Amino acid sequence: MVRRAGHIRQRAAGTFEVRYTSGTDPLTGRRKTVTITVKGDRKAAEKELRARLHALDTGVHVDPSQLTVGQFLAEWLESMTSRVSPKTHERYSQIVKSVLIPALGHRLLYKLLPAEIQQTYIKWETSGRRDGKAGGLSPRTRLHIHRTFKSALKHAVYMQLLIRNPAEFVKPPRIKKTTITVLTVEQSAVLLEALRGRMIYWPVLIALTTGMRRGEVGALRWKHIDFENKTLRVIESIEQSKKGIRFKAPKTDRTRAIILPAYVVEELRELKEQQEREYTELKIRHNQDTLIFSRYDGTPIWPSSISHEFQKELKKLPELPRVRFHDLRHSHATQLLQAGIHPKIAQERLGHSTITTTLDLYSHVTDTMQDEAAAVIDGAFRSALKSRKRSDFEPK
Numbered sequence: 001m002v003r004r005a006g007h008i009r010q011r012a013a014g015t016f017e018v019r020y021t022s023g024t025d026p027l028t029g030r031r032k033t034v035t036i037t038v039k040g041d042r043k044a045a046e047k048e049l050r051a052r053l054h055a056l057d058t059g060v061h062v063d064p065s066q067l068t069v070g071q072f073l074a075e076w077l078e079s080m081t082s083r084v085s086p087k088t089h090e091r092y093s094q095i096v097k098s099v100l101i102p103a104l105g106h107r108l109l110y111k112l113l114p115a116e117i118q119q120t121y122i123k124w125e126t127s128g129r130r131d132g133k134a135g136g137l138s139p140r141t142r143l144h145i146h147r148t149f150k151s152a153l154k155h156a157v158y159m160q161l162l163i164r165n166p167a168e169f170v171k172p173p174r175i176k177k178t179t180i181t182v183l184t185v186e187q188s189a190v191l192l193e194a195l196r197g198r199m200i201y202w203p204v205l206i207a208l209t210t211g212m213r214r215g216e217v218g219a220l221r222w223k224h225i226d227f228e229n230k231t232l233r234v235i236e237s238i239e240q241s242k243k244g245i246r247f248k249a250p251k252t253d254r255t256r257a258i259i260l261p262a263y264v265v266e267e268l269r270e271l272k273e274q275q276e277r278e279y280t281e282l283k284i285r286h287n288q289d290t291l292i293f294s295r296y297d298g299t300p301i302w303p304s305s306i307s308h309e310f311q312k313e314l315k316k317l318p319e320l321p322r323v324r325f326h327d328l329r330h331s332h333a334t335q336l337l338q339a340g341i342h343p344k345i346a347q348e349r350l351g352h353s354t355i356t357t358t359l360d361l362y363s364h365v366t367d368t369m370q371d372e373a374a375a376v377i378d379g380a381f382r383s384a385l386k387s388r389k390r391s392d393f394e395p396k
Contacts (some may be wrong), residue, residue: 015038016039018036018045036052069101069109070105116166117167146170181330183208184335190317191208192205192208195313202292203293211336212329216351217306223288224292231260256351272292278296
């Protein structure tokens with residue numbers, strides 16, 4: 001067998017051009033040359049070249065001119081395995097295998113047009129449900145599909161399989177803002193009192209008083225609590241997927257510190273003492289790495305179990321609105337803003353990457369704050385004008 005070869009040339013710092021021959025055009029008899037760009041060092045370029053030459057030798061290489069959308073998406077999905085979290089990869093797989101490949105997988109990648117993508121999106125407005133029922137996909141689902149497809153095709157441009165990304169020229173589905181259901185301070189107190197003594201009490205208490213996400217609450221360890229300074233540090237989060245659970249960095253990859261109410265600090269002190277006694281009886285080691293909220297044997301609680309237990313207990317309280325566990329985070333933020341706390345503080349406690357995210361998400365609160373601000377200004381001006389009028393009649 002003839003040993004295939006290729007050529008590597010550095011184009012700029014950290015960028016290499018890889019060229020190799022994929023065969024001979026049967027019509028013209030000319031060699032077909034493939035050129036790709038690899039970012040990284042020379043070893044990365046050599047590794048990519050070896051992989052492509054091996055694909056040619058084993059017969060799995062696909063001529064870019066014959067590459068279908070389905071073949072490309074399958075390869076892209078495989079390449080993303082080590083680049084994203086298991087949960088994200090599951091979501092990508094579901095979208096690619098159940099939606100994108102059935103709809104557009106037969107099309108040649110380089111011939112894919114924005115108009116075809118747009119027409120497919122329009123069809124999904126009235127059809128395409130996987131459960132076979134009548135009706136289309138929700139706007140949020142269609143937006144997830146669009147973002148996934150756009151990201152995949154962006155990779156195709158990077159690999160020089162496409163000149164430009166056709167999904168860039170497609171209008172994404174628009175999502176109407178939905179009203180967030182939250183608990184008032186009074187309703188929060190009713191909920192906590194009803195849950196006291198149950199396992200779910202502690203995650204609910206922390207979510208309501210810190211605005212932490214469900215995964216962040218489940219990953220809390222005693223070393224993350226500074227009792228002296230009444231501070232909690234968000235360092236980790238638990239992610240659940242079909243492969244199990246794993247600990248990872250928080251959503252924005254940034255740790256944050258949250259000042260705890262004195263009441264919560266007292267409650268946590270009592271929980272720690274109780275947990276230490278129980279672990280001693282069960283002969284389980286208890287230290288700073290011990291999870292604050294766990295199963296009886298110290299193992300992590302699955303995030304889905306927290307939500308399930310919360311809903312089960314909430315059904316026993318018909319006087320409270322139907323909220324999700326995640327809505328406890330929204331409740332905390334809303335209560336802060338309604339109390340006049342600066343949105344920047346709310347952003348820091350919630351762990352949003354920008355204050356814009358906080359303001360957009362809780363615009364229903366800031367609208368009310370606008371009314372209050374206008375009322376304050378109105379009162380101040382009326383008072384100033386009255387004082388001004390009185391001074392006009394005073395003798396000079």
